[in-house]
Amino acid sequence: MTNAGQGAVTAAAMPAGTTIVQYTQGDGSQQFVTVPAGEVQAYQIRAPSSLPAGVVMATPTGITSPQQLAEESARKRELRLMKNRYKNREAARECRRRKKEYVKCLETRVAVLEQQNKTLIEELKSLKELYCHKTETE
DNA sequence: TTCGGTTCTCGTCATGTAGT
DNA sequence: ACTACATGACGAGAACCGAA
Secondary structure (H helix, E strand, O other): OOOOOOEEEEOOOOOOOEEEEEEEOOOOOEEEEEEEHHHHHHEEEEOOOOOOOOEEEEEEOOOOOHHHHHHHHHHHHHHHHHHHHHHHHHHHHHHHHHHHHHHHHHHHHHHHHHHHHHHHHHHHHHHHHHHHHHHHHO
16 A cells, blocks of 8 residues: 555544545555544545545555554455445345345235135035036936 | 333344356 | 355344233
């Protein structure tokens, strides 16, 4: 992350006391870093007009020591976990929605089959009666 | 009214699977 | 091998309900 460039920050979805910095790296890929509240000053915060309300740009300053790099990678790891959590939350919602829908479908099918079963039972009954009368008269 | 038990809902983690 | 996604399992909190 030493080649970090500029990025967007949105505080809205973050745990209290942290902010996310999104970097655009040299190769154009997006990277994220969580920034504890106390460290926000280490970034040069700007707010270009092209970004949505509540989003600002940030440029990190001087991350050079091994310790800082370790902290940085720890932040990256935490951020990755956070992003996974977010995605998984959505996935779980979707999964449950599908499951509900599936169960509803099954219940509908059960109702239809029960009705068919009733009809068939009635049909069988009347056929039996018909058959009985016929054999009686023979 | 309130307390304890039960059910529902949601977020998270772990794990399996398919696609690249 | 790595990644993204789907889903089961689990725990926490909310909602509901009947008994005291």
